[in-house]
Amino acid sequence: MTAAVPTATLPHATPRRARRPAPRPKAAVPLPPPPPAADADPDFRALDRALRATAARMTQGLSPSVLLEAWTDWALHLLASPGRRLGWALAAADAAGQFAVWLAEASAAGDAAPLVEPQPGDHRFADPVWRQWPHVAVAQAYLLGERLLLDAAHRVPGVARQHENELAFLFSQWADVLSPTNVPWLNPVIMGHTLQEGGANLARGWLNWMEDAGRLMKGAPPAGAEEFQVGRDVALTPGAVIYRNRLMEVIQYAPATPTVHAEPVLIVPAWIMKYYILDLRPENSLVRWLVGRGHTVFMVSWKNPDAADRDLSLDDYRRLGVMAALDAVTAAVPGQRIHACGYCLGGTILSIAAATMARDGDDRLASLSLLAAQTDFAEAGELMLFLDERQVSLLEDLMWTQGYLSGGQMSGAFQLLRPNDLIWSRFIRDYLLGDREPMTDLMAWNADVTRMPARMHGEYLRGLFLENRLSAGRFAVEGRVVALRDIKVPIFALGTARDHVAPWRSVYKINLFSDTAVTFTLVSGGHNVGIVNPPAAERGSYQILTRQHEQRYVDPDTWAASAPSHGGSWWPAWEAWLRDTGTAAQVAPPRPSTTLCPAPGEYVHQA
Structure with missing residues (x-):
């Protein structure tokens, strides 16, 4: 390496101007701190969680964003699939044509073999009166419409499988709500009881509803549960x-x-x-x-x-x-x-x-x-339909405000899995027919609900249901x-x-x-x-x-x-x-x- 030589020793070198003294550095002015993130402030975080918990109570713990995303995914892909829309429209037209022919034959003969049979386990139309004219026509029209509605959720190109299953579940819930068995003037069983009793069944149903509403507001068990007291009528083994x-x-x-x-x-x-x-x-x-x-x-x-x-x-x-x-x-x-x-x-x-x-x-x-215990949760049934990060987060916010998940909040989710058996059949029997189903020991036990601690339930949902850690090692x-x-x-x-x-x-x-x-x-x-x-x-x-x-x-x-x-x-x-x-x-x-x-x-x- 060549050594550095001072400029003054070089021949014919032009002398340089004297250097000005370097200016003193200015004192550093501290910058203002950045505004705190909302999530870092416990007050704002608490506000967000409280708002989400309020929304969770209004939706029975179901995340609105989950439903909106599933609906948007299905609707956008359906709009981009004219072939699927045409196929569904042709299927609807074919069903309408078959129903029209069947309706003409059934009205003329007074009897005809049904076009559609209810799904196995569907007992809404089990009463023989639903096979009589004209009630059979109402039942058949509904079952055909239900089949078309449920079919609309499937086979839309590009829709995520999870969203397809979620929409199918929601469509099924809507179909259950619209069932003619829930409408007094369309249900011949209800109309028959009303005419036979001169409306006394509706009066009894109103009293049943008032009693149930009062018990619900007081937090009391359902009617008849008092007949099965723990230690007196049940749980008697010494x-x-x-x-x-x-x-x-x-x-x-x-x-x-x-x-x-x-x-x-x-x-x-x-x-x-x-x-x-x-x-x-x-x-x-x-x-x-x-x-x-x-x-x-x-x-x-x-x-x-x-x-x-x-x-x-x-x-x-x-x-x-x-x-x-x-x-x-x-x-x-x-x-x-x-x-x-x-x-x-x-x-x-x-x-x-x-x-x-x-x-x-x-x-x-x-x-x-x-006994009926899961160690793998990859196929945990319809409970998994709406369980994702957003859903678990919403439930965690709900439990954060309470410290637990109540038995009523859990039982509501289970009832949605079997609405015809656990919601609508009871609505018809208790409030429209005015008949109380006799309380049993198993029904009384089912009403004796418990709570789930917030931390435990969050860990359970995340570690087992959401991430399936146990079977995954x-x-x-x-x-x-x-x-x-x-x-x-x-x-x-x-x-x-x-x-x-x-x-x-x-x-x-x-x-x-x-x-x-x-x-x-x-x-x-x-x-x-x-x-x-x-x-x-x-x-x-x-x-x-x-x-x-x-x-x-x-x-x-x-x-x-x-x-x-x-x-x-x-x-x-x-x-x-x-x-x-x-x-x-x-x-x-x-x-x-x-x-x-x-x-x-x-x-x-x-x-």
Whole structure:
């Protein structure tokens, strides 16, 4: 490198002008801070959340943006699809032509075979009077229109599948609202009763509506529910609360036989419901039936959370719920492995706890029974239709203002899944025909609603429903991922054929994610009636088949085609499975070491 030489030593160099002293730098003037973002200000954030929570109350927790996006997607693509519009118009014209020909024949003959039959399970037109002229014409016109309306939601090129399913659901809701069975002067059953009774049915219906409205405003249970009081009419199996913490109680039921099976049974119900659905009246109590066959039964009774419990987490339900209950059972029956059974959401948290126990080397379980309980939520039915980030965020805002999600807010969502059975049929029977359906123990239990803590329910919706972490291998407990494949004890999984909460094909997916023997049972009935089916009732049916862990996976439809069918209740098959997975040893009944209060305990009475 050439060294630098001063300019003055160079020949013929022109001297440079003297440099001016460099100006002093000016003092830096501080810039004003940027305005704070709205989300960074807790006051503005609270305002936004409060406004969204108000909107959620008005829409029953349904996000308006979800509906608007689905509608816009469908409408824009339909406008850009003249062929689809033409095809739908031709189908409508063809249906109108067929109806006109049928109408002429039916009016002339007074009778004609119907053009359209209702869908399976649709009992709105089951009364024979709907087959008579001219009422049959009204029914046929409606069913044809309903078919065209529902068809309009499908096969529009470019529409996202999720939006198509959402529009189909909404169109179905609109079709149900417009049904002639809901219009008194179009429904011959209502008109017949009105003429026969001189309008007395409408007067009774008005009184029924006034009573129901008054009870709703007071927060009182529906009419007749007072006939089924907990501890007096239902939840009567003798026992005692042997453990209690801030989240649940553990009930140990009194033995009914001189000796009992060595392995006890722990039942974990869902905290979305009161536990006594499994201990209703003596004649349909699953608990009493198990005790009568020599099983030592323990039951978790969840606390009904309030605003003070807003920060209870999903893992709290595992730690303070399932694991604490297992510790209580172990203390009551030391040295014995435990048959753990979870129902609905209780089965989901139980499966998480069982996977965690397997990961950590805790071998206290003898078997695992999952009744209408999902471990994979990719096909969770119509509940998934509107569940996305916006919907969950809206529900979180609603729960933020309350500290919980109320039972009424949850039951409203479930009713929309079966509006004809749970909304319109009751509207017709109670308010237009003026007839009260007799209250049953199951109906009274269903009205005894519970709440969901805000944090827990948000984690449940995001982690399981929205992101499906458990079956995807991304669900962490105490900082480490758990895997259902680690569960090695035998599994008894049960689905119900008409389940709108936990569709049986979704429940069946435990076969995909487990590495142990799985006995799957498909029972007739729905989410609750299919479970509460005592043998003495002599109703219903079930299919059952076991897949050993070394056998290949079979898809659910193939399973349903090959699994043998049996009449009656599934309870005896499950009880036999429990005996087969146990040691067959008989021991003296264990006695509670601690008795806090008699069954059914205190938490079950919380309103």
